[in-house]
Amino acid sequence: MTLESTATDPAATSAASSATTPQQPRPARYVGRPVQRVEDPRLLSGQGRYIDDVALPGMLHAAFVRSPHAHARIVGIDATEALAVEGVVAVYTGKDLDWLAPMVSAGPMREGVLAQSRSPLAVEVARHVGDPVAVVLARSPYLAEDGRDLVDVEWEPLTPVLDPFAALHPDSPLVDEALGTNNISHLEQSAGDVDTAFAEADHVTRIRFHSGRSTAAPIECRGVVAEYEDRAGGRFNVYSSTQMPHLLRMLIAPVLGVSQGQLSVKAPDVGGAFGLKCTVFPEDIVVPAVARMSGRPVKWIEDRWEDLAAGVHSKDMHCSMEIAATADGTMTAFRGHFVTDSGAYSSIPFTPLVDSQVAGVYLSSCYGVQNVAYSIDNPLTNKCQIGAVRGVGWVPGQLAREVAIDQLARSLGKDPVELRLQNMIGPEVYTTPFGQTYDGGSYAAALEKARDAVDYPAFRQRQAQARADGRYLGVGFSPFVEPTGWGTASAAAGGLPNGFFDTASVTVEPDGSVTVTTGLHSHGQGHETTLAQVTADELGVAMDSVRIVFGDTDSSVFGMGTYASRSAVLGFGSIQESAVQVRDRLVRLAAAMLEADDADIELVDGVAAVKGVPGKTVPLQQIALFGYFGGPARPEDVQRDGLTATSGYNPGETYANGCAAAVVEVDVRTGLVSIEQLAAVEDCGVVLNPIIVKGQVAGALANGIGVALLEDLAYEDNGEFVSGSLMHYLYPSTTEVPDLTLHSIETPSAVSVGGVKGVGEAGTISAPAAIVNAVMDALSPFGIVIEKTPMTPEYIRGLVRAAEAAATGPARS
Amino acid sequence: METKQGTVAVTLTVNGEKRVGVAEPRMLLSDFLRHGLGMTGTHVGCEQGVCGACTVLIDGQPGRSCLAFAVQVEGATVDTVEGMAEPGELSDVQQAFRAEHGLQCGFCTPGFLASTQALLEQNPDPTDDEIREYLSGNVCRCTGYQGIIAAVRRVATERKAASHDA
Missing domain, CATH: 3.30.365.10 (Aldehyde oxidase/xanthine dehydrogenase, molybdopterin binding domain)
Incomplete structure (x- = not known):
């Protein structure tokens, strides 16, 4: 991996300085540094706690009976044989769950989108292969699957x-x-x-393109563990591998017929999500529902076929x-x-x-x-x-x-x-015809840098030479703008106008350690690290004194979760808004203790000092203890509020940008596309942690390679699903993802706290188009037009064969 | 884990410790380790033998624990991620994965660590192509493999330097 970064683009900085929210000066001891991740020792030593590691006393295991048909009426369900299996405890069908409210996809708050209702288990009609129709509970997952295989569903297939x-x-x-x-x-x-x-155009170009069906397929499949307690009038505890604990609680509680206060969602370590796990699934409802009906905790862990057939598909x-x-x-x-x-x-x-x-x-x-x-x-x-x-x-x-x-x-x-x-467009703040307002970016500079990264003029020479030798090389470019930091303004600008914001609570404990709670979630992004970097800088404390708490609606403040490349922006903003208040109290407490002016107090690495007076210091531990127990000598607001502040943040629109460039070789005899080089220039504004940003970009690029070349969820003409295993649904592996060339440019956001923009999806957005363009460039001597992804060898070979047949004419066909 | 078939006792050595567990003949080694012995560091990603997340070392060789039955490892030595370093410490392989950002969500990581350990036993100084070829049986969806390849290279380099110093 080649790494290189460029300092702030001066043109864009001047754009930033004209913005409505000025850049906050802050002591950046941690932000921007390649700090090693806090979560790694735990995850590296087998101490991660994922959904399948959750076990509750007396727990039953669930297996779902699913439709083998694309479209079929459910004539009847006979569970007699399943229930006869020793260890199978119960079988529930959709009719048994008629006490649930429907799941409603109301969609964005705008006209022109139909709401759709469904029952979590199909009652009359199953609508796709994998649609759940019944659930079997047993004393082990093996027994639950034994029971599942014995549930007899009578189907009447319908036209799909x-x-x-x-x-x-x-x-x-x-x-x-x-x-x-x-x-x-x-x-x-x-x-x-x-x-x-x-x-009035001199020239019109028209194309058709089918972007193929792919999905996230995180290495950890989904899972739900739920219990119902007769406590305080009845309460569900739902453990879920979700990206959005509070939104999941908000969306499943009404279906289960309880208030949000009667339901907690706990998301443990999540083994990759990539958007898939910010969906509400039928199992999120059914598992707690049958936990209540059976009187026992219930666990369901999705298998890979279920993930591929019945999770979400995309694109x-x-x-x-x-x-x-x-x-x-x-x-x-x-x-x-x-x-x-x-x-x-x-x-x-x-x-x-x-x-x-x-x-x-x-x-x-x-x-x-x-x-x-x-x-x-x-x-x-x-x-x-x-x-x-x-x-x-x-x-x-x-x-x-x-x-x-x-x-x-x-x-x-x-x-x-x-x-x-x-x-x-230029690098300055820009409003698009549809009214999105970009916060400044390095649009042209990123493309130029990507062009340089593939040594473009030299490549064209090499390409010509290769063609003379019967080899087909191509290059493709794909500059992009990525909407990030999904908040109310950006959602509205994107035509999906729901409110999005986040809160953070920052507490300096009596011993000076710091606890931050957030409704964001982390499933690989490293928030325990980046959010601690931000907190430490904003408070002036050492980073190892900061703990980031998330993933449990009972212990974290309300938040919208992590998706849409939003957490760097929302996390930074909400933590800063809260930390500034706590820091202000710490400074006034320190000033009182040191008998100095507030304005003369400096708080660095957990020690307050008086400017210009060497040796006059007080450590944070003493300030905090004084803050909690210092009696009437403390400022009144500290006596009332302690050292906790909770604030929210709802950013303006932030847009990252960059460019991918791909160099490929196409073997016209086999149709195989090999990626010789994939270069990416990323501008996500002020970088919180360069190691983590590079990791996000690299992972997204690999995902983009999969979209372009490999990943395909296929249905037969009768609706049968034929991509139900990882032998059919192909991931990019170490042999498909080359050594990546990664460059960065930092154009601070003109609007967000800290100048930060999001970064999570850039590579996946940009890489496929770069690769398709490179393949078409390689095959331009044949006049081949690519009209779909993934570009499998079979597809490319078919195009080459057709082009050769056309060139040689009907005589040889 | 309760089953409908009869169960048998399985005796094996896990991370140097002799363990006895009860398994039905059809129980997968991955389930036996995770739910029978409570060693949840080994992860299950597909149960199709493709993703490699469940890779452990069986008598020193990397193997997919989702493709083996527990009863097949009777008398064998199994090494998992929990035994890679002393408590509170990280092995050189684990440290290199951290230094090179070779993990994000951490779910595939135990399998990669096991494969890396085996690779470097067999080939202490692999080329990048050899690293890629060897690790192609493990899938990571987060990192794009850049940090993983760099981590393996780092361990090989460090070990070589250490052996020269010795």
Whole structure:
């Protein structure tokens, strides 16, 4: 891995200085440093505590009976044989759970999105392979699976709806009769004068692109452990491998018929999530429900087939993209149509609009195109639901736009990098035609840096030489803008206008140690480290005195959870808002103890000193003890509030940016694509911890390689699911992910506390389009047009074969 | 863990300690370690023999504990992540994974540590290609492998330097 970073871009700094929220000066002893992770010794020594490590006394184990059909009526369920198995305790069907309220996917708070209701266990109709219809409880997981295999379900297969375009036809069978249509949302948005721009264009490029069906597939599958206690009028304790403890509590409590105060969600260590685990699943309801019915704690651990068949799928989007341009290459208009093959259920809470809508609304990305229009459709089909997975709909949107721009460049005979630079916005704060306000970025600089990273002019020479030798090399670029720090403003700007904010509580304990609680969650991002870095700097204490507490709704303040690259921004902001108040109290206490002015107190590494008076110091332990027990000598607010402060943060819009560049070789005899180099330039504003940022970027890039080349959730023409194991669903391994070239630029956010932006999804957004463009560049002598991901060897070989047949003419066919 | 078939006693040595557990013939070694012996450091990612998260050392050789039955390791020596270092300490491999950010969520990590330990036993100075080839049976979804490869390289380099000094 090549690492290099560049200091702040001066052009962007001046943009930042003109912003509404000024940069806070702060002593950065930890922020920005490559601090080793606090969580590592625990995780490295086998002391992580994941969902399958939770055991409760008397616990039963659950196994779900699931539909083998894409679409089928449930005629009857006979559990007699299952219940006869020694050790099987109970079998519950959807009818037994009729006391539950429905799960409702209400979607974003906007017009034009149909709400969908479902029961956690299908009662009358199963709508995709893997749809749960019954649950078996037994004294061990082995026995539960024995029982599951003996539950006899009588099915009446129905015609499955599998083609998303056919699903949009008025005569199509319906996936959910109650909705009266398959299309849960058709939305259109337009800015400028798109029709005129196309009418007056010298050149129009049109492409179609199908971004394939992939998923998160974290190495740890999902799991739920639940108990119901007869305490305080009845209370559920739900352990879940979730990314969003408080939102999960908020969304499952009403289905279970209890108040949020009667339900706790505890998320232990989570073994990877990537967005998948910020969905509310049927099992999140069923497991606590049957714990209550059986009177015993119940544990369910998902297996890999269930993860692949019945979790969430992602990015299955049929895109059409048009670009209007003048003869000199100025892009004047973008128009896109994005159809998400949405699966059988509108996922909760984010709905399939998390793919289609965001592909459309951010269409102009880093280009100064003023006439932009998109439309989206979200047809339900008899497949697994579409939900949030790393990169969400930005990935297909990026693919459609960047592949089209390369095609425009080929049509005009222009260099693809020059064409992009010609149309790119400047580094200053910029408002897009759809009203998103970027907080400054290094859009052109990132592309130029990526171009340099692959030694572009030299590559073109090497490419020509290789072609002469019958080898096909290609290069592709993919500059991107990533909306991050999901708060109310950014959600509204993204067309999904729900409120998002976070709180943090900061407490200096009587001995001077520091406890921070947050509703954010960490499942690999290293928040125990980065949030401690932030806290230590803001309070002026040593980092090892700070403990970050999260993952339990009973012990953490309310928060929205970790997804959408939001936690660096929201965590920093909410902690700073709270820490500033506590620090102010510590300073006044220290001033009283040292008989000095507040203004003269410096608090560094847990010691308060008086400026200019050597040796006049007091350690934090004494300040804290005085703060708690110092009687009337303390400031009144300290006597009342102690050394705790809780505050929230709801940031303005923050957008990271960067660029991926891929160099590939395509073996035209086998269709195999090899990635020779993958370079990425990342600008996520002020970096909290460079080690962690590089790790996020590298992991997301690897995920992008999977999207581009490997990962495919396939259904047969009858709706049968054929990607149910990791022998069929292929991950990038050490032999597919090359040594990555990682560069960074730091353009501080003009709006966020600390100048921070998010970083979680960048590589997954950018890499696929870079790789597709590189493959098309490599195969340009054949005139091959790539129209889908993943680009499997079979797909590429088919294109090459067709191109060769066309070239040699019908005589040889 | 209760089962419907008969159970047998399994005697083995885990991390140098003699252990006796009860297993049904069909019980996987991964479940036996985790739920029979309470050694939850070994993780299960697919039970299909692909992801490598459950990799442990069986008589010194890396093996997928989800593809072995507990009864197959009767009399064997099994080493898991819990035994890689003294309590409160980290082995050189563990330290290198930390130094190079070779882990994020930590779920695949015990399997990678076991494979790395075995690789460096067999080949103390592997090339990058050899590292990649050997570790291709373990999947990490978080890191993109950059820190993992660097960690293995770091251990090999450190061990070589230490042996030259000795």
